[in-house]
Amino acid sequence: MRKYFEFDKLGTNYRRETIAGITTFLAMAYILAVNPYMLSGADLPPELKANYPEFGAVFTATALAAAIGTLVMAFVGRLPIAQAPGMGLNAFFTYTVVLTMGIPWQQALAGVFLSCSIFLLLSLTGIREAIVNSIPQGLKNAVSAGIGLFIAFIGLKNAGIIVDNPATFVSLGHLTIQEGMKPEEILAVKNALLAVFGLILTAVLMSRKVNAAIFIGMLVTAIVGMFFGLVNLPEKIVSMPPSLAPTFGAAFQYLGDFSALFSMKMLIVVFTFLFVDFFDATGTLLGVASQAGLLKDGKLPRAGSALASDAIAGMAGAVLGTSTTTSYIESAAGVAAGGRTGFASVVTGALFLLALFFSPVLAVVTPAVTAPALIIVGVLMASHMANIAWSEMEEAFPAFLTILMMPLTYSIASGIAAGFIVYPITKLLKGKGREVHPVMYVLFFVFLAYFIWLRE
Numbered sequence: 208m209r210k211y212f213e214f215d216k217l218g219t220n221y222r223r224e225t226i227a228g229i230t231t232f233l234a235m236a237y238i239l240a241v242n243p244y245m246l247s248g249a250d251l252p253p254e255l256k257a258n259y260p261e262f263g264a265v266f267t268a269t270a271l272a273a274a275i276g277t278l279v280m281a282f283v284g285r286l287p288i289a290q291a292p293g294m295g296l297n298a299f300f301t302y303t304v305v306l307t308m309g310i311p312w313q314q315a316l317a318g319v320f321l322s323c324s325i326f327l328l329l330s331l332t333g334i335r336e337a338i339v340n341s342i343p344q345g346l347k348n349a350v351s352a353g354i355g356l357f358i359a360f361i362g363l364k365n366a367g368i369i370v371d372n373p374a375t376f377v378s379l380g381h382l383t384i385q386e387g388m389k390p391e392e393i394l395a396v397k398n399a400l401l402a403v404f405g406l407i408l409t410a411v412l413m414s415r416k417v418n419a420a421i422f423i424g425m426l427v428t429a430i431v432g433m434f435f436g437l438v439n440l441p442e443k444i445v446s447m448p449p450s451l452a453p454t455f456g457a458a459f460q461y462l463g464d465f466s467a468l469f470s471m472k473m474l475i476v477v478f479t480f481l482f483v484d485f486f487d488a489t490g491t492l493l494g495v496a497s498q499a500g501l502l503k504d505g506k507l508p509r510a511g512s513a514l515a516s517d518a519i520a521g522m523a524g525a526v527l528g529t530s531t532t533t534s535y536i537e538s539a540a541g542v543a544a545g546g547r548t549g550f551a552s553v554v555t556g557a558l559f560l561l562a563l564f565f566s567p568v569l570a571v572v573t574p575a576v577t578a579p580a581l582i583i584v585g586v587l588m589a590s591h592m593a594n595i596a597w598s599e600m601e602e603a604f605p606a607f608l609t610i611l612m613m614p615l616t617y618s619i620a621s622g623i624a625a626g627f628i629v630y631p632i633t634k635l636l637k638g639k640g641r642e643v644h645p646v647m648y649v650l651f652f653v654f655l656a657y658f659i660w661l662r663e
């Protein structure tokens with residue numbers, strides 16, 4: 208084991224790797240609650256819930272996908288990088304693909320499976336580099352940043368901090384109890400205040416570089432919520448994992464149905480899954496490996512294996528019943544705690560397996576408890592804005608549109624589409640059309656078709 212993971216070469220030991228693995232697990236454990244909450248449509252009106260998979264099954268799928276993905280990364284990629292279903296793509300799955308486009312969740316899972324299969328092929332061939340080079344850096348950063356604003360917006364809305372307003376579309380929710388309020392309005396104010404408390408607490412913990420900040424933030428928010436009668440106490444702590452039967456293999460119901468799978472709608476869905484996962488994984492692997500000092504001449508050793516591990520995790524997750532599983536930026540917490548090898552991922556993966564038996568604890572997860580996690584992950588992703596060339600208007604404008612449109616249209620795909628349509632136009636009109644890769648011109652027409660035919 209020591210030899211396989213190159214402990215001596217990387218100057219590490221079992222103790223340090225174990226602490227790193229636990230740290231990364233704690234930093235990402237929130238996904239065990241947030242992912243089933245989101246994918247099962249828990250924050251949608253009751254009449255829409257029938258369109259979504261069952262909470263318990265998605266919990267089991269989430270924990271298993273994270274465990275399998277992280278163990279594959281441990282043994283194939285041999286990196287201290289953990290995986291779990293990604294925030295952002297779970298929101299895209301729930302709100303755009305199923306809610307807005309009306310695609311059945313089983314077919315959406317087939318889309319996840321297809322996109323990850325294509326990703327696997329790309330990661331095993333040289334096409335990978337060609338794609339990375341064809342998309343402008345500014346747009347890649349804008350997509351990550353826009354997803355950050357989008358999931359923060361979801362958190363603010365779920366918590367009742369931002370509410371709808373007939374005159375201005377959105378406004379600040381009530382944060383004080385006023386005379387004449389109905390009981391449900393008073394409850395909404397209390398929940399919004401609980402979320403604000405959790406948010407400030409988590410932000411303070413993050414700024415103090417506490418590794419498990421998001422996890423501790425959720426835990427304390429839930430306990431405070433219980434104290435004020437806003438959160439139910441769990442009936443028990445430990446139980447057997449909920450059945451996977453409702454979601455396992457559901458993706459395959461649609462894999463044989465070519466007319467459903469190869470529609471224009473599904474093309475956009477599969478492209479968006481693929482695009483976001485591909486660039487997210489590339490960026491995360493490079494970023495975390497660089498922090499761990501694992502790059503050689505600026506390149507990731509075994510990059511193909513690492514990306515293949517990301518793709519395989521996504522395929523496994525789709526079969527189990529969750530949106531795209533991907534490499535987590537929170538792995539940086541484990542690296543900060545000293546993790547250097549795949550053994551840290553062995554520990555993280557084992558903890559996800561153990562978590563399978565703690566599903567009753569999830570009864571304490573309410574929108575006020577998940578909101579701080581969504582908003583803080585939003586901050587982490589929004590940091591990509593720093594890498595956009597703001598002083599060049601032909602670069603800044605498409606990037607800005609991409610970022611802004613994601614929360615405003617409540618759709619990652621519409622944000623990507625806006626940026627990819629405008630980018631070739633601004634570059635051409637600036638006289639820099641030759642700098643635009645031919646692939647970008649093809650995507651211009653694909654996304655134009657998306658707006659013309661899919662926004663009916």
Ligand SMILES: Nc1nc2[nH]cnc2c(=O)[nH]1
Pocket residue numbers: 292293294295296487488491533534535536537584
């Ligand atoms: N890189 C990355 N890290 C995450 N942490 C939580 N969600 C994500 C995601 O989608 N991508």
